[in-house]
Amino acid sequence: MNTSANDDSLAVTTREGRRFWNYPRPGYEGLRRWLPSWRFVLVSMVAVVCLVVGGGFVAYSRVKIPDYNADVRDQTTTVWFADPARSGDPSAHGEKMGQYPGARREIIPCDEADAESKGQDSWIPQHVKDAVVASEDRGFWTDSGVTVRALAGRGGIPTLTQQYVDNYYDGTRSGYFGRLEEALLVVKINQEQSKDEIICRYLNTIYWGRGETYGIQAAAQTYFGKDAKDLDVSEAALLAGIIPSPNRWDPADNPEKAEQRWNRTLDYMVADPKLKTGLTAEQRAALTFPQVLPYQPEPVYAGPNGYLMEAARQEAAALVNVSEAELMRGGYTIITTIDQDMQAMAVESGRRLIEGELSGGAAPSLCDPDEDPDCPGTLRVAMVTLDPADGSIRAMYSGQDFLADQYNRVTQGRAQAGSTFKPFTLVAALEDGISLRSVYSGASPRTFDVPGKDWTVVNYGNASYGDIDLLRATADSVNTVYTELNIEVGPERTASVAQKAGITPPPGGELSQTQSNVLGSDAVRPIDMAQAYGVFAEQGLKAEPHIVSRVIGPDGATWDTDTRTTRVFPADVMADTVTALQGPVQNGSAREHVAPLGRHIAGKTGTSSDNKSAWFVGFTTDVVTAVALTQEGPGGSEVSITPWGNVIQVTGGSWPAALWADYMGPVLDLPAYAEDTPFPPPANVGR
Numbered sequence: 001m002n003t004s005a006n007d008d009s010l011a012v013t014t015r016e017g018r019r020f021w022n023y024p025r026p027g028y029e030g031l032r033r034w035l036p037s038w039r040f041v042l043v044s045m046v047a048v049v050c051l052v053v054g055g056g057f058v059a060y061s062r063v064k065i066p067d068y069n070a071d072v073r074d075q076t077t078t079v080w081f082a083d084p085a086r087s088g089d090p091s092a093h094g095e096k097m098g099q100y101p102g103a104r105r106e107i108i109p110c111d112e113a114d115a116e117s118k119g120q121d122s123w124i125p126q127h128v129k130d131a132v133v134a135s136e137d138r139g140f141w142t143d144s145g146v147t148v149r150a151l152a153g154r155g156g157i158p159t160l161t162q163q164y165v166d167n168y169y170d171g172t173r174s175g176y177f178g179r180l181e182e183a184l185l186v187v188k189i190n191q192e193q194s195k196d197e198i199i200c201r202y203l204n205t206i207y208w209g210r211g212e213t214y215g216i217q218a219a220a221q222t223y224f225g226k227d228a229k230d231l232d233v234s235e236a237a238l239l240a241g242i243i244p245s246p247n248r249w250d251p252a253d254n255p256e257k258a259e260q261r262w263n264r265t266l267d268y269m270v271a272d273p274k275l276k277t278g279l280t281a282e283q284r285a286a287l288t289f290p291q292v293l294p295y296q297p298e299p300v301y302a303g304p305n306g307y308l309m310e311a312a313r314q315e316a317a318a319l320v321n322v323s324e325a326e327l328m329r330g331g332y333t334i335i336t337t338i339d340q341d342m343q344a345m346a347v348e349s350g351r352r353l354i355e356g357e358l359s360g361g362a363a364p365s366l367c368d369p370d371e372d373p374d375c376p377g378t379l380r381v382a383m384v385t386l387d388p389a390d391g392s393i394r395a396m397y398s399g400q401d402f403l404a405d406q407y408n409r410v411t412q413g414r415a416q417a418g419s420t421f422k423p424f425t426l427v428a429a430l431e432d433g434i435s436l437r438s439v440y441s442g443a444s445p446r447t448f449d450v451p452g453k454d455w456t457v458v459n460y461g462n463a464s465y466g467d468i469d470l471l472r473a474t475a476d477s478v479n480t481v482y483t484e485l486n487i488e489v490g491p492e493r494t495a496s497v498a499q500k501a502g503i504t505p506p507p508g509g510e511l512s513q514t515q516s517n518v519l520g521s522d523a524v525r526p527i528d529m530a531q532a533y534g535v536f537a538e539q540g541l542k543a544e545p546h547i548v549s550r551v552i553g554p555d556g557a558t559w560d561t562d563t564r565t566t567r568v569f570p571a572d573v574m575a576d577t578v579t580a581l582q583g584p585v586q587n588g589s590a591r592e593h594v595a596p597l598g599r600h601i602a603g604k605t606g607t608s609s610d611n612k613s614a615w616f617v618g619f620t621t622d623v624v625t626a627v628a629l630t631q632e633g634p635g636g637s638e639v640s641i642t643p644w645g646n647v648i649q650v651t652g653g654s655w656p657a658a659l660w661a662d663y664m665g666p667v668l669d670l671p672a673y674a675e676d677t678p679f680p681p682p683a684n685v686g687r
Contacts, residue, residue, distance in 0.1 A: 075331025209246030306402020337392035359645030388534030391543030418606030475583025572683035605652030
């Protein structure tokens with residue numbers, strides 16, 4: 001039988017006559033006819049290896065290291081009190097005021113030399129790196145970054161490099177192809193980044209429990225109250241041991257498990273000769289389990305400092321030109337202008353007022369008119385202190401707890417200025433050449449002919465003073481004299497002077513230019529009134545109020561607030577203005593509470609119609625403080641202040657002046673303000 005046809009149907013013959021596909025194999029019987037030859041096996045294996053290697057090379061070359069996960073660069077932004085030493089170093093600061101909410105992290109350099117080059121105060125010591133390597137991945141310093149078991153998803157512990165990739169980049173990838181892609185990425189990163197760079201980024205990234213503590217620096221601070229550079233070997237071993245489950249193994253909650261992990265880490269450190277720390281068995285035996293601090297979540301905005309934190313956040317974001325959200329997670333250092341001692345004094349005096357200690361035990365109305373229909377309203381207090389030389393806010397008080405009332409009455413609130421507006425009319429008159437010795441009628445009541453009507457004005461208590469000069473009229477805050485003066489200079493001039501001094505109109509509005517503006521019909525902010533009177537104190541130089549002195553970025557970049565002054569009024573006019581404003585303190589409406597301080601102080605009381613607001617704004621040559629009291633009725637309405645203590649009406653000369661004196665007495669004893677400097681003498685008082 002001719003079999004050549006069957007053989008040809010199963011084989012491919014080349015042009016030389018040799019078959020490439022040689023099955024079934026001729027010359028063999030049975031199963032051997034179908035088994036491949038060793039040549040075929042060898043060629044096939046080489047081909048497969050070439051395909052795998054070639055495919056792997058192509059896949060490796062196509063893998064790109066992605067951008068890092070933006071969240072891992074989030075850092076804590078911290079707010080600090082001003083430098084208590086007033087050293088002049090713009091980067092110096094006092095104690096920490098607080099931190100903004102979010103991930104608590106501070107990215108620090110990998111070693112001391114790197115920290116010195118970047119001007120940072122902390123770094124990651126070698127024994128911290130070794131403790132983490134010993135606990136998490138003892139082959140880290142020499143491996144390729146990937147283990148087969150972890151790659152296959154069969155329960156293997158991921159290498160430290162794999163954990164780094166999972167945390168620092170876009171997270172784990174699922175499925176076999178995803179894990180293969182991740183393995184190639186790990187290998188590539190292991191080739192392109194140094195081991196030191198990998199472990200330092202890892203240590204700056206990972207989660208360490210206790211709320212939102214991320215990174216070794218924040219962990220060192222929250223567990224031990226120190227910087228990472230100051231961690232000892234024992235403390236480093238504890239932090240390394242709890243990495244896999246920091247919330248369950250926190251030593252404060254689970255000391256047995258934490259100590260077991262601590263012992264494990266130290267044993268591994270002793271057993272590994274490749275670690276640079278070189279921990280010996282004798283050294284290890286001498287170590288004791290470290291004590292950690294109890295976990296106490298920081299109340300970010302609670303208490304009176306919440307107003308400072310909020311104001312600093314808004315101002316710093318504008319200074320750096322980022323959004324407030326970006327500022328809070330950007331790792332910035334915000335150095336405020338707030339003097340911690342003065343702030344504490346302001347808070348204490350505010351407490352003494354609202355709890356009745358300043359008034360012999362009788363407390364102001366503090367009930368909630370929206371819950372109690374018989375409640376007349378709740379007293380609101382605003383107090384702010386400025387350095388008039390540069391506009392820095394040294395203290396600011398708007399209440400005892402920001403969380404209970406988040407409305408800042410210093411920077412947001414407005415209240416009718418009352419007689420604190422009269423000095424603006426006085427400045428306009430002095431600029432026009434009118435002397436402090438100019439005489440006007442202080443009779444009460446008086447009727448003035450104003451466009452469209454006759455306007456009757458009375459003095460406080462309807463007191464009549466006869467013919468008096470502007471010095472006496474200022475000291476006694478005589479309404480009828482100042483009304484005539486305002487008509488003489490023009491109410492638009494009063495409004496112009498007020499705005500030049502720093503009084504801002506309400507949003508979308510303007511300051512009143514009617515004859516009544518001299519009596520304080522405009523509602524103004526306490527911060528503006530402090531700035532305006534600061535212009536008087538600084539003899540006509542104006543500085544913008546600010547609570548932020550400097551912002552330092554995580555890379556060392558700095559932003560400083562502009563503290564330059566501009567002249568808005570002549571010095572001689574200011575000298576005469578301040579001369580007149582010493583009258584209310586020496587023998588006028590503020591005499592009872594402020595004069596006993598025995599210092600050169602100028603200022604002005606103010607009370608609105610119906611006693612809905614009461615003010616005292618006072619200053620020395622180098623500090624100015626504004627105090628404003630209001631009372632909040634139902635739905636946030638402004639109602640008359642309910643009298644308390646030994647007063648029939650709450651006027652500027654009563655509790656506002658008393659609060660000012662209670663607070664400023666200790667302030668004026670501070671070294672920065674201890675010198676009692678007289679004001680400049682009047683320039684034209686005799687004209």
